[in-house]
Amino acid sequence: MDNRPSWDKYFISITDLVSSRSTCLRRSVGAVIVKNRHILATGYNGAPSGVTHCAVTGCLRKKMDVPSGERHELCRGTHAEQNAIVQAAKHGISIDGADIYVNTKPCSICSKMIINAGIKRVCYLGDYSDGMSEEMLKEAGVEMVRFEPSGEK
Numbered sequence: 001m002d003n004r005p006s007w008d009k010y011f012i013s014i015t016d017l018v019s020s021r022s023t024c025l026r027r028s029v030g031a032v033i034v035k036n037r038h039i040l041a042t043g044y045n046g047a048p049s050g051v052t053h054c055a056v057t058g059c060l061r062k063k064m065d066v067p068s069g070e071r072h073e074l075c076r077g078t079h080a081e082q083n084a085i086v087q088a089a090k091h092g093i094s095i096d097g098a099d100i101y102v103n104t105k106p107c108s109i110c111s112k113m114i115i116n117a118g119i120k121r122v123c124y125l126g127d128y129s130d131g132m133s134e135e136m137l138k139e140a141g142v143e144m145v146r147f148e149p150s151g152e153k
Contacts, residue, residue, distance in 0.1 A: 013105040031080035035098040043083025081110035108132040
């Protein structure tokens, strides 16, 4: 009998490890881009390379009491999905037709990038309050799968 985890559980589990590198003070998010069951790129949320981390500068969104899912432009950080897509581009890796695994449902900005990158499936663990995100992904034909740990190996 095969006691190994399903592919979705395997890749969703890796998003938690990736998120442990996050430098965000509010939320740790990890993303893994997969094609044909092979990891192509990973990303976590935080300040861009070479830019001072929020742990040093403080969180502007927290200081201004900006609710989650609003005013993304007031954040020094780059989202995990964005970082994974950028890493693939930087290294010349095609992610057209790939899946992306994220431990938090993508926001509308990340959803636009996911759509334009040609990613066909989003598997996520936790919710994120951004109705436009799901609406755009659905309209673009991107499959959305909420991973439900109950019942999974």
